[in-house]
Amino acid sequence: MRATVAILMIVAVPVLAGTAPQARADVTADCEFLEISAKAGDKPSIDGELAPVEKKLKKPPFSTWNQFKLLSHSHKSLAKKKTEPVSLKVGSATVTLVEIVDKSKVRLTITMDDDKGKQVANNTTTVEGGDYMIYVHQLANNDGHMLSLTCK
Amino acid sequence: MSKPSNASSDLELMEHADGETGGQTGDSGVAARIERDSDARAKVAAIQEVGELVRGHLELSADAVHDAKFAAMWRRIDDQLGAPATGLWSRVTGWFDRYRGHVITGAVSAGAVAALALILRPSTPDPGTLGRNGGVIDVRPVALRATPEIDSLDTPGGSSTVINLDDEDGHTTVIWVTPADTVEGI
Numbered sequence A: 001m002r003a004t005v006a007i008l009m010i011v012a013v014p015v016l017a018g019t020a021p022q023a024r025a026d027v028t029a030d031c032e033f034l035e036i037s038a039k040a041g042d043k044p045s046i047d048g049e050l051a052p053v054e055k056k057l058k059k060p061p062f063s064t065w066n067q068f069k070l071l072s073h074s075h076k077s078l079a080k081k082k083t084e085p086v087s088l089k090v091g092s093a094t095v096t097l098v099e100i101v102d103k104s105k106v107r108l109t110i111t112m113d114d115d116k117g118k119q120v121a122n123n124t125t126t127v128e129g130g131d132y133m134i135y136v137h138q139l140a141n142n143d144g145h146m147l148s149l150t151c152k
Numbered sequence B: 001m002s003k004p005s006n007a008s009s010d011l012e013l014m015e016h017a018d019g020e021t022g023g024q025t026g027d028s029g030v031a032a033r034i035e036r037d038s039d040a041r042a043k044v045a046a047i048q049e050v051g052e053l054v055r056g057h058l059e060l061s062a063d064a065v066h067d068a069k070f071a072a073m074w075r076r077i078d079d080q081l082g083a084p085a086t087g088l089w090s091r092v093t094g095w096f097d098r099y100r101g102h103v104i105t106g107a108v109s110a111g112a113v114a115a116l117a118l119i120l121r122p123s124t125p126d127p128g129t130l131g132r133n134g135g136v137i138d139v140r141p142v143a144l145r146a147t148p149e150i151d152s153l154d155t156p157g158g159s160s161t162v163i164n165l166d167d168e169d170g171h172t173t174v175i176w177v178t179p180a181d182t183v184e185g186i
Helices: A002-025 A048-057 B002-017 B027-036 B038-081 B088-098 B107-120 B180-185
Strands: A028-039 A067-079 A083-086 A092-101 A105-113 A119-128 A132-138 A144-151 B149-154 B158-167 B170-179
Touching: A028 A048, A028 A092, A028 A105, A048 A067, A048 A132, A048 B158, A067 A083, A067 A092, A105 A132, A105 A144, A119 A132, A119 B170, B002 B027, B002 B038, B027 B038, B149 B158
Parallel strands: A132 B170
Antiparallel strands: A028 A067, A028 A144, A083 A092, A092 A105, A105 A119, A119 B149, A132 A144, B158 B170
């Protein structure tokens, strides 16, 4: 019985001791992505799921269009310096959390490719938690393909 | 008649215990009474003990105010060192820094800060308090947020325009990419 307890102690102590540092090393930023298609039409419409950015979409420069449709919605927990793919309906994108700055900002590198695999943008920006970044790719037919992101 | 006499002598004992009768002629009489009366000695000892307790409490309170000053010093040192200032401690100090105008000044708040400092200040560096789903970003009030900074931007095959929009929800950085073929077509 004593031997069993001793073995359990030997196994359990390093496991328990290792739990806290590991959790701390895995600190992440939570980012939300909205892929949006934008068009100009007779009847204005904005998908209900776009409520977080609806006010912005009604103002210039987005008011170029009046029909906004959510193409995809994804959520990523980003680990530092780990590139994550963002699944899009049109084209593809990746996001990398470069670092957390002053505990309230994220430095992110975002790449965005069009549906032909051609790179649209490769950008690194430092942005405050809760603020938004919106990438707008103006298409040849004057429609828009947009990717909105915000991190917390 | 003995009662007033006792009350009077107790008062003299209190004054003696507090050292308030020094140099007065009656003090030698009180001292002599304490010498011969064990009851009077016990009373003086009790008065002195209570006095020590009160003085000790007041000294501790004074120390607490002192700790508040140290807490402020720690905050300044932490800020100057630029150490990773995440975690519960930095959140609390950050809250004080941000809402300085709302913090009540005076001894009461100083005491509260000292108490928080003693209770919350970690003994080891705090790597951060994990937020929702493990996130560590401290979302600041809109008014305190810095303008986004574009570190690099490459838009191969097109031209880009960067727009910063501000509203009640904060900043929105818009990176508008117009493909080269679209530009040529205009």
